[in-house]
Amino acid sequence: MKLFVTILQLICGLLVITVVLMQSGKSAGLSGAIGGVADSFLSRNKARTWDAKLARATKWIGAVFLILTLILLIIG
Numbered sequence: 709m710k711l712f713v714t715i716l717q718l719i720c721g722l723l724v725i726t727v728v729l730m731q732s733g734k735s736a737g738l739s740g741a742i743g744g745v746a747d748s749f750l751s752r753n754k755a756r757t758w759d760a761k762l763a764r765a766t767k768w769i770g771a772v773f774l775i776l777t778l779i780l781l782i783i784g
Contacts, residue, residue: 717776
């Protein structure tokens, strides 16, 4: 059981790394981090873009990774 969960966590970790590296940057340098990104009229369909799907996948895979980590903690 522990080996199976460990393998799942390894695969999940690799998926998190892959999905994060596939995302594009949200802001340009330090000015974007301080000032934030302004919403515009064109950002209304933001939830349908590829970056939004990758961000959603990052959240879900990260949550699964966290749950697998807690399961390994309980098992071990």
